[in-house]
Amino acid sequence: MTALVASVLMLTGCTGGSSRPNAGINVAIQDFRITPSLSTIRPGAVALFVHDKGPSTHEFVIVRTDLPSDQLPLRPDGLRVDEDSPQLQRIDELSELDLGDRAQLIVSLSPGKYVFFCNLEGHYLGGMHAQLQVVAQSEGEPGA
Numbered sequence: 001m002t003a004l005v006a007s008v009l010m011l012t013g014c015t016g017g018s019s020r021p022n023a024g025i026n027v028a029i030q031d032f033r034i035t036p037s038l039s040t041i042r043p044g045a046v047a048l049f050v051h052d053k054g055p056s057t058h059e060f061v062i063v064r065t066d067l068p069s070d071q072l073p074l075r076p077d078g079l080r081v082d083e084d085s086p087q088l089q090r091i092d093e094l095s096e097l098d099l100g101d102r103a104q105l106i107v108s109l110s111p112g113k114y115v116f117f118c119n120l121e122g123h124y125l126g127g128m129h130a131q132l133q134v135v136a137q138s139e140g141e142p143g144a
Contacts, residue, residue, distance in 0.1 A: 021047040054099035099123030
């Protein structure tokens with residue numbers, strides 16, 4: 001657990017985002033689903049509060065892509081997402097979250113479509129993915 005906390009602190013320091021996020025999203029990960037508390041947010045720094053509800057170890061990967069969350073390119077083994085695909089822009093990840101682990105990840109997101117997924121063997125195919133839409137404030141809204 002100490003290594004996990006240290007890695008989360010390093011990740012949050014390397015994202016280039018603001019130290020004070022403008023949005024927070026709770027994300028529950030478990031066999032075989034990822035459930036974010038929000039599906040649409042505004043651009044900027046976002047705090048992701050990830051909780052592994054098990055019953056096994058999971059990863060939490062964030063990519064930017066125009067593809068639907070259930071149509072990401074797979075590696076040749078057919079069991080995992082091809083994170084090196086030119087169709088995916090890697091944003092960040094948390095690896096090796098054990099049952100009950102909680103972690104915070106702060107990322108800076110520009111307008112676009114993002115996918116959260118677990119890339120452990122077979123987990124993505126089992127349904128461990130969710131989409132997040134980041135939308136710019138439209139003209140005419142307060143503060144635009």
